[in-house]
Amino acid sequence: MHHLGESGIVAAVVNAGAMGFITARSFSSTDALRGDLRRCRALTGGRPFGVNLTLSRRAEQNREVADWIRTALEEGVRHFESAGASPEQLVEPIQRGGGLLIHKCPSVRHAVSAQRLGVDALALVGLEEGGHPGANQLSAFVNGAYALEEIHIPLVIGGGIGNGRQIAAALALGADGVVMGSRFMVATEIVAHDALKQRIVAAGAHCSTAILASLGDTWRVMDNEAAREVQRLEAAGARRHSEFGDLILSSRTRQRVYRDGEVEAGIVSLGPAGGFADAIVPAAQIVGQLIGEAAQAAHAFARRVVDADASCPATGAVS
Ligand SMILES: Cc1cc2nc3c(=O)[nH]c(=O)nc-3n(C[C@H](O)[C@H](O)[C@H](O)COP(=O)(O)O)c2cc1C
Secondary structure: OOOOOOHHHHHHHHHOOOOOEEEHHHOOOHHHHHHHHHHHHHHHOOOOOEEEEEOOOOHHHHOOHHHHHHHHHHOOOOEEEEEOOOOHHHHHHHHHOOOEEEEEEOOHHHHHHHHHHOOOEEEEEOOOOOEOOOOOOOOHHHHHHHHHOOOOOOEEEEOOOOOHHHHHHHHHHOOOEEEOOHHHHHOOOOOOOHHHHHHHHHOOOOOEEEEOHHHOOOEEEEOOHHHHHHHHHHHOOOOOHHHHHHHHOHHHHHHHHHHOOOOOOOOOEOOHHHHHOOOOOOHHHHHHHHHHHHHHHHHHHHHHHHHHHHHOHHHOOOO
16 A cells, blocks of 8 residues: 555464565655564564566666565565566566566456466456546456456455455355455554545445546545546546646645545545445554454355255355
């Protein structure tokens, strides 16, 4: 999570038994990234955590990626998540260094290509994803069901997942896990103004909207004044990123929304999963709640399967 995914929240989810990725692109220098990796290692006491490598479609913005990988490997990181573009250039250096690469993408076609390139695992996101779900028009569960026909390496699905029931459903579908972001925006350890977290807690299922689809750069974000202004400019014909001024810049979001708490003033990546957030609490509490909900849903599902089998043995529903 750009500008938010750093050692505090990553260590908190890792220590709670989940997996977290530090977003390399958030750091102003490789030294700053190295410092945060060391801090995360100290906070997690040897548990594995990962580094997210968000690639840009503009090659000049990917110049530091090789340094990020080298630095992370030197600091003992072995789990990497790539996103944003083809992982072609990343597979070899990561695997040569003893690392594993999970590639995140929004379409089954790209997932199949990444599998062919030799990535170790895949994260497939649907159009509900907070952030950049691309031009994909399929939901997480439709995408996931199609992908399972063609993917033979570990696969997690995500986009819109904010409740444990959905985790149980993803596992029942056949996925190996889920990827989540929006639901954790309200975690105590997320370094963002409380006004933003309170805004998300107060919001419901319709807390998000899509912007920049007309530029071929669909971005699912919090439905606020800044997002509506972007949509107005798009409706008026803006078709180049430069036509939106600093409205869509992450530096504006970081300063005005995350730091100053002006929740209407900048674009915040967020999907409908944010609507499930009901309190500002430590990440461990969110993970615990999700696992509890998932276990309850899984037990209820198992009971239904057994009941269905008993009442209709000819179906052979359970072997
Ligand atoms: C505030 C925020 C920032 C994000 N930044 C990034 C990013 O920099 N790189 C990336 O690969 N994904 C990013 N994402 C996407 C998440 O890593 C994850 O794929 C997504 O949140 C899952 O969908 P969900 O939000 O519906 O749970 C971001 C998501 C949010 C909510």
